[in-house]
Amino acid sequence: MNHKPRIKDIAVKAGVSPTTVSRALSGSGLVAEPTLSQIRDIARLMGYYPNISARNLRTQKTMSVLIVVRDIGNPFYLNIFKGAENAARDAGYSILMANTEDDPKKEADYFDMVSHGHADGMILMTGKMPHQCQIPEDTAQKVLIALEMIDGADFTHVIIDNEAASHKVIEHLVGLGHKKIAHISGPVPEGMSIRRRAGFENAMAKFGLPIPQDYIQRGAFSYQSGEEACRKLLQLDDRPTAIYAANDEMAFGAIRAAKTMGLSIPRDLSIVGFDDIYLADGFVPALTTIHQPCMEIGRCAMNRLLAHLTGENPKIETITIPTEIIIRETTAPPV
Amino acid sequence: MNHKPRIKDIAVKAGVSPTTVSRALSGSGLVAEPTLSQIRDIARLMGYYPNISARNLRTQKTMSVLIVVRDIGNPFYLNIFKGAENAARDAGYSILMANTEDDPKKEADYFDMVSHGHADGMILMTGKMPHQCQIPEDTAQKVLIALEMIDGADFTHVIIDNEAASHKVIEHLVGLGHKKIAHISGPVPEGMSIRRRAGFENAMAKFGLPIPQDYIQRGAFSYQSGEEACRKLLQLDDRPTAIYAANDEMAFGAIRAAKTMGLSIPRDLSIVGFDDIYLADGFVPALTTIHQPCMEIGRCAMNRLLAHLTGENPKIETITIPTEIIIRETTAPPV
DNA sequence: GTGAAAGCGCTAACAG
DNA sequence: CTGTTAGCGCTTTCAC
Numbered sequence: 238m239n240h241k242p243r244i245k246d247i248a249v250k251a252g253v254s255p256t257t258v259s260r261a262l263s264g265s266g267l268v269a270e271p272t273l274s275q276i277r278d279i280a281r282l283m284g285y286y287p288n289i290s291a292r293n294l295r296t297q298k299t300m301s302v303l304i305v306v307r308d309i310g311n312p313f314y315l316n317i318f319k320g321a322e323n324a325a326r327d328a329g330y331s332i333l334m335a336n337t338e339d340d341p342k343k344e345a346d347y348f349d350m351v352s353h354g355h356a357d358g359m360i361l362m363t364g365k366m367p368h369q370c371q372i373p374e375d376t377a378q379k380v381l382i383a384l385e386m387i388d389g390a391d392f393t394h395v396i397i398d399n400e401a402a403s404h405k406v407i408e409h410l411v412g413l414g415h416k417k418i419a420h421i422s423g424p425v426p427e428g429m430s431i432r433r434r435a436g437f438e439n440a441m442a443k444f445g446l447p448i449p450q451d452y453i454q455r456g457a458f459s460y461q462s463g464e465e466a467c468r469k470l471l472q473l474d475d476r477p478t479a480i481y482a483a484n485d486e487m488a489f490g491a492i493r494a495a496k497t498m499g500l501s502i503p504r505d506l507s508i509v510g511f512d513d514i515y516l517a518d519g520f521v522p523a524l525t526t527i528h529q530p531c532m533e534i535g536r537c538a539m540n541r542l543l544a545h546l547t548g549e550n551p552k553i554e555t556i557t558i559p560t561e562i563i564i565r566e567t568t569a570p571p572v
Numbered sequence: 573m574n575h576k577p578r579i580k581d582i583a584v585k586a587g588v589s590p591t592t593v594s595r596a597l598s599g600s601g602l603v604a605e606p607t608l609s610q611i612r613d614i615a616r617l618m619g620y621y622p623n624i625s626a627r628n629l630r631t632q633k634t635m636s637v638l639i640v641v642r643d644i645g646n647p648f649y650l651n652i653f654k655g656a657e658n659a660a661r662d663a664g665y666s667i668l669m670a671n672t673e674d675d676p677k678k679e680a681d682y683f684d685m686v687s688h689g690h691a692d693g694m695i696l697m698t699g700k701m702p703h704q705c706q707i708p709e710d711t712a713q714k715v716l717i718a719l720e721m722i723d724g725a726d727f728t729h730v731i732i733d734n735e736a737a738s739h740k741v742i743e744h745l746v747g748l749g750h751k752k753i754a755h756i757s758g759p760v761p762e763g764m765s766i767r768r769r770a771g772f773e774n775a776m777a778k779f780g781l782p783i784p785q786d787y788i789q790r791g792a793f794s795y796q797s798g799e800e801a802c803r804k805l806l807q808l809d810d811r812p813t814a815i816y817a818a819n820d821e822m823a824f825g826a827i828r829a830a831k832t833m834g835l836s837i838p839r840d841l842s843i844v845g846f847d848d849i850y851l852a853d854g855f856v857p858a859l860t861t862i863h864q865p866c867m868e869i870g871r872c873a874m875n876r877l878l879a880h881l882t883g884e885n886p887k888i889e890t891i892t893i894p895t896e897i898i899i900r901e902t903t904a905p906p907v
Numbered sequence: 908g909t910g911a912a913a914g915c916g917c918t919a920a921c922a923g
Numbered sequence: 924c925t926g927t928t929a930g931c932g933c934t935t936t937c938a939c
Binding site: 241286288289290291293294297299301309310311312315316318319322323331332333334335336349352353354355460486489490492493496514515516518519520521 | 647684688824
């Protein structure tokens with residue numbers, strides 16, 4: 238063949254109009270049987286494949302969705318991507334990767350891509366709305382927030398219950414007999430950090446346990462910050478016997494700090510993380526942590542967004558995906 | 573405003589033809605100065621943004637590139653994505669994520685996306701060419717292979733020198749005084765595994781060291797396979813004093829196996845990995861490994877692909893990015 | 908240096 | 924159930 242076949246070529250060959258071909262191929266159910274199969278056969282034979290740009294132009298859609306994260310380099314997102322990619326693919330959508338690196342310019346740019354029709358919608362995981370950008374009309378249907386809450390924003394959210402997860406952690410530790418439990422929080426005032434910390438505080442209160450001064454150290458979700466925070470905790474006069482870190486990286490940092498100070502995990506100190514990132518089970522000792530069902534979150538977020546985009550389900554709501562605590566080797570009864 | 577402004581609206585407002593607006597905005601240099609600035613101002617004022625689909629249809633381009641991996645869930649790719657995303661973004665391109673999961677159907681589908689003009693090109697990191705798909709014309713300019721070699725295929729490759737990296741590992745271990753060095757290889761006959769293993773064998777030969785039977789165990793690049801392989805090695809009558817694993821996951825698995833058997837790392841056994849994945853330095857002990865400059869690889873691959881797509885540099889070649897060994901805590905002289 | 912006209916390939920009205 | 928017509932918004936000849 239000379240050129241890629243267009244719809245017109247098939248029409249000519251089949252002796253019908255382009256419209257009919259279009260209808261036959263799109264499965265609209267508006268073409269009768271002798272013609273239908275014939276057109277499909279010819280299309281297959283000629284290796285026809287619709288021109289996406291033309292279709293997009295005509296339908297004013299792009300069949301693609303932006304997934305916006307703060308840092309593509311963070312492995313936590315991996316399975317979210319995976320779940321989302323899967324769901325998108327099943328629905329014939331593509332995923333565009335967007336990495337903001339906390340750069341307001343990029344945040345705004347990606348948002349603009351949606352308002353300008355470069356993508357049909359977006360899954361936002363940065364935890365904030367960009368400034369200085371054109372908020373698309375009908376934003377509520379085009380933007381879905383995952384993992385983070387954006388308070389006061391009228392979007393569908395797909396999140397986990399951070400407070401409840403914290404509660405599970407404390408319950409586990411208390412169950413082991415711990416009474417002196419410290420917390421390494423994420424950066425405040427980030428919503429996620431606040432919720433995990435609030436869950437910690439509430440759970441401690443519920444179990445009638447005091448939270449001594451300095452038992453809450455603020456980290457930055459980084460390995461180094463966890464290390465440092467743990468060092469501070471271990472230098473306290475009245476050391477904790479267990480530490481609940483608000484994410485796995487900080488938990489790993491804490492483990493290093495503890496080991497460096499000659500402690501044995503979990504004998505001398507129990508440590509719990511949050512996220513269950515890749516290889517959390519490969520660490521020695523394997524990390525006890527909160528497992529977030531990332532694939533599920535990604536899939537759910539994408540499906541929900543697509544339902545909004547197609548108008549199939551315009552209802553704005555907050556969907557909470559359950560988490561579970563995975564008990565591995567970094568927690569044990571206190572000595 | 574009622575609608576998103578189109579090029580025509582600007583033309584009307586500026587009292588020129590759509591053509592002129594198009595030229596002015598595309599920076600073609602074909603519009604004279606009084607008009608030029610005026611058009612640009614009006615466009616900015618009206619919040620004009622070109623319709624991508626229309627442009628794509630007209631220019632027969634999509635300004636997007638597929639990045640195809642075997643498993644999006646593998647953190648190794650993270651910084652490659654990051655580097656590639658960055659480079660693409662700078663050039664005005666978007667990235668479409670493609671996850672094959674070793675499914676031939678998906679491999680073919682993604683390839684077809686390129687032949688069908690859904691994406692302009694692709695960076696292929698799966699290490700194999702799909703069957704049963706339409707190989708796009710002018711493939712050589714549209715497909716770029718990264719990380720893996722596809723022998724006999726006439727594409728630009730962006731790779732690392734796996735053999736040389738293996739050599740660095742052995743050199744390091746020999747420098748520490750090791751003589752009994754074992755290797756946990758990746759799955760054979762995958763090219764990457766073969767090259768790393770060949771590098772191991774050649775380096776050992778070069779240093780005049782024998783490779784006893786069973787000193788090369790075949791793994792599957794997974795944590796579990798590393799654990800198992802290490803166990804086998806440690807059960808040999810004449811145990812190795814050092815193990816070189818073909819990737820970090822297997823190295824971590826090996827560490828667990830060794831610790832489980834009561835060995836202390838690195839005192840009783842040195843272990844080296846490959847890749848320097850996320851948190852390889854967060855492990856206790858921190859992993860000695862080969863660092864692949866992933867961002868650099870991603871950026872280079874993308875830039876090179878774009879140069880091919882634009883015709884700026886059609887030369888097909890193999891680009892080798894240098895690696896370095898990062899010496900951390902899992903290697904020490906043998907006792 | 909600027910404009911008129913054509914058309915990328917497709918699908919959605921609107922008829923019949 | 925099928926065809927005719929129109930047009931999505933842009934860029935690119937070609938003419939002036």
